[in-house]
Amino acid sequence: MKTATPTTAIVAALHDELASVLALMPDEHKQLVGGREFWVGHLHGQEVVAVLSGIGKVAAATTATLLIQRFGVQRIVFTGVAGGLGEGVRVGDVVLARQFLQHDMDASPIFPRHEVPGYGKTRFDADGGLTDALELACERMLQDLPGRLDAATVAAFGLQGPRLHQGLLISGDRFVSTTAESQALQRELPGAQAVEMEGAAFAQVSHDFGVPLAVVRTISDRADDAAHVDFPRFLREVASRYSGAIIEALFKH
Ligand code: SAH
Numbered sequence: 001m002k003t004a005t006p007t008t009a010i011v012a013a014l015h016d017e018l019a020s021v022l023a024l025m026p027d028e029h030k031q032l033v034g035g036r037e038f039w040v041g042h043l044h045g046q047e048v049v050a051v052l053s054g055i056g057k058v059a060a061a062t063t064a065t066l067l068i069q070r071f072g073v074q075r076i077v078f079t080g081v082a083g084g085l086g087e088g089v090r091v092g093d094v095v096l097a098r099q100f101l102q103h104d105m106d107a108s109p110i111f112p113r114h115e116v117p118g119y120g121k122t123r124f125d126a127d128g129g130l131t132d133a134l135e136l137a138c139e140r141m142l143q144d145l146p147g148r149l150d151a152a153t154v155a156a157f158g159l160q161g162p163r164l165h166q167g168l169l170i171s172g173d174r175f176v177s178t179t180a181e182s183q184a185l186q187r188e189l190p191g192a193q194a195v196e197m198e199g200a201a202f203a204q205v206s207h208d209f210g211v212p213l214a215v216v217r218t219i220s221d222r223a224d225d226a227a228h229v230d231f232p233r234f235l236r237e238v239a240s241r242y243s244g245a246i247i248e249a250l251f252k253h
Helices: 015-022 057-069 128-144 151-157 179-188 199-209 231-252
Strands: 008-012 029-033 036-043 046-052 075-084 094-102 123-125 164-171 192-196 213-221
Touching (some): 008 015, 008 057, 015 075, 015 231, 036 057, 057 075, 057 199, 075 199, 075 231, 094 128, 094 192, 094 199, 151 231, 164 199, 179 192, 213 231
Parallel strands (some): 008 046, 008 075, 094 164, 164 192
Antiparallel strands (some): 075 192, 094 123
């Protein structure tokens, strides 16, 4: 039986993030397709399909296609972590994507740098309405959650007063973990708020099928020489809680 609201895909990039979403689903059951575990069930009474995207653009594009073609989702919400690039985008902040770009796309000189061949453009848009709804959810989470994290975690990651940023999210098949590369990306793409490995692939597939997409990323590192150090601990102690709280706020209203 169809409910009034559309079926929503909730996509996470890593296990800890997905776990916090599954904890909100009372009735999920697993379907294995293409080596991926899709969790079909409900969240606050709405039909959802939760899944790990897999890491990188190809894994992400396959997952997005399966969600749309096989599971019939009508909107996609992606929650994950990313490296901060924009000035003032700090660990613990949240970045909401309004646009997407593949920073490693380069078919020049046949096509302009970053243009996706066949699409005539370098940037894909997030869905305005769904992203506005996610913005409200992020604001609610930021008002509430940091105060509930324990003091040691807040101190370890310098999480005082996390902020919400919006704008360009860039994706590529690289974990950006040197200051040199991070600075090169900032020079080349001055508007970029954060870098990760899946968002722009989801955006291209969503564009192909006309399915609304919104992506939120918690900043786990600054994509610099220190990026690898605190990444696992941040995921365990902070990012998974952010993901769960944002999704909870999105569905609860
Ligand atoms: N060792 C990790 C894998 C990390 S890959 C593991 O536990 O499996 C990094 C993931 O986080 C990707 O999904 C990517 O989207 C995101 N990410 C976070 N920081 C990033 C950065 N600095 N550069 C690129 N991707 C980043």
